[in-house]
Amino acid sequence: MDQADHPQNPGRRAVLRASAASGMFFAVGVAPAQAAPAASAAGAPTAAVPARPLTLRINGAEHAVELDVRTTLLDTLRNQLGMTGTKKGCDHGQCGACTVLVNGRRINACLTLAVMHEGDEITTIEGLADGDALHPVQSAFIARDAFQCGYCTPGQICSAVGMLAEVRAGWPSHASSDVAAREFALDEVEVRERMSGNLCRCAAYPNIVAAIRDAAQGGRS
Template identity: 60%
Template sequence: MSKPPLPPSDDAKAVSQTECNPDLARRRFLQSAAAAVTVGAAPHLHAKESQMNDASAPAPTGATGTVRSPVMPVKLTINGRLHQLQLEPRVTLLDALREYVGLMGTKKGCDRGQCGACTVLADGRRINSCLTLAVMHEGESITTVEGLAQAGKLSPIQQAFIERDAFQCGYCTPGQLCSATALIEEFRAGAASAATRDVRAKPTELTEAEIRERMSGNICRCGAYPNIVAAVIDVYRRQRTA
């Protein structure tokens, strides 16, 4: 003899009602989701409130989770113009030039001092701007590729790069130009290099070997090295005979 069927449970009734009424099913789902979010967020909200009320809580963090440093006034003389900036002490000179001053000619290549694309001149001395902090250069004269031309006239090395077609994609060119500009002045001042035969004496001839050695910190991934060397030789010879 078969047993009479049991009456439907409350859960079964709920399932039956939601199957017959899609709007009710959607409403129940949204209510459950909202409840789950509230329960999950409660510990975080409590922790955040506790941190705000705690005077010993750590400093606020940025989007990457790093602690923000307070900004400080930094005065930089760039291409003959004084710029008064508000920077974190850890901002590199490269980022200050690009992100705060708007001089986008200086390129960020490797960001670790290996490619030379970020080369600029600090008091005439070439440096990798990605490896130095902006705050370290107050009182110095910074020259970027935008400052090589004077009164709308290209500098000798800029003109020689065009004549010799010493670039292809152009990404490394700003650093190459700044480095080549300083290279010629360094040679004139008698600075020796690893290619100088006698480092005890002032080098007398700027050879291809000297140029390649002195420009070795600037990488050209397109491989325009022969034309870059030719451009530097052209400028050196013209200035020597002038």
């Protein structure tokens, strides 16, 4: 035996042989064990979420749908019922494009589940007009040219209708000088504050504000 390979004095060859043996052990013995959990997880069955029958009252009419209980009101309106006037913008409740009215109150349809609104009165942009007669807010938006691309317009209008109802009910805003007052003058500052949850990427805000003030002063809201 070469002195370099003596058990008490292992040489370079012995070290290389030991390293090679260790590598074979880990390559053959450990890798399959690590791959087993991944294969098991991939083959595990996924429990299906059952669809639930639901009746929603929208724009004065009842609509029967069957949907996953995790479906938002926005997706139900657009994908299940074909009411595409309500727009999907950010899908995070930040832009207001999906604003609808529920029992007269404005909400973001992307932040609520459809199953939460069985029995509620839901109004979308399609339900604001009375036949061929436009809602005063709709008419004011046209008269003031309060839109450009128009994508945010349905949410702006629905939000304005709900906001004007809040003003009539005596709700103050952060811009109100006297929060205890029951009547508020809808000046530009008040309108901008109360409509701050609805964004317009085209920046048609001056005309939007003017349209809302016109509707507040001259027609039903």
